[in-house]
């Protein structure tokens with residue numbers, strides 16, 4: 001990832017982009033941080049969610065700053081009401097978009113429409129971004145452990161293939177900052193769910209700690225599913241930043257005990273070639 005500090009007029013606004021997408025000016029993909037906004041209290045300062053007790057005006061101001069830096073129109077942004085499922089919405093030029101519109105019970109968004117940005121809010125879960133430079137398709141999904149067990153990654157890759165003719169070997173994928181193996185303590189029942197979802201590899205996804213607690217390596221699980229779906233290892237970028245370890249820049253639902261804001265993955269196609 002590449003760290004950016006925005007210049008005037010929002011000097012303190014920090015965001016990230018992926019090295020992997022640098023060669024492609026026809027699209028933009030950014031990850032916001034918590035720096036550079038106007039929210040106060042536990043959601044300080046660039047909270048993008050209306051659902052965490054922040055004021056509406058603060059969220060609108062924060063969103064307008066993020067949209068300004070990537071030059072997108074608020075009314076064109078496609079959003080999802082995330083439910084840790086694996087439903088994927090194909091966003092068309094006719095789809096309802098804008099600040100107060102969200103696709104119900106949706107955890108993945110995909111489109112080949114230019115100037116139709118996709119937004120996914122997170123605070124520990126991963127926002128995984130996809131781009132196919134051949135078919136000019138972008139996608140963004142939300143995955144925590146439930147999304148991984150239901151393999152929303154494979155579902156996204158097959159949706160891109162079936163809907164837009166994308167070949168997995170052409171696709172690029174990037175995994176946002178999220179809860180890392182250092183901090184993702186899990187219960188036994190979750191371990192069992194992973195053994196069902198990853199019959200041959202589940203043991204590689206957990207880290208037994210000295211205090212006998214068990215930690216999940218969500219990044220390894222996502223990498224595995226991306227590769228199993230046919231994406232080349234060299235076309236996968238992983239931020240490697242743990243939200244709970246980097247509260248100075250990101251929100252962490254786990255580390256802040258639910259009293260926190262949301263940062264975002266935002267991806268947009270800028271031209272059709």
Ligand SMILES: [Zn+2]
Nearest residue numbers: 182183242245
């Ligand atoms: Zn950590």
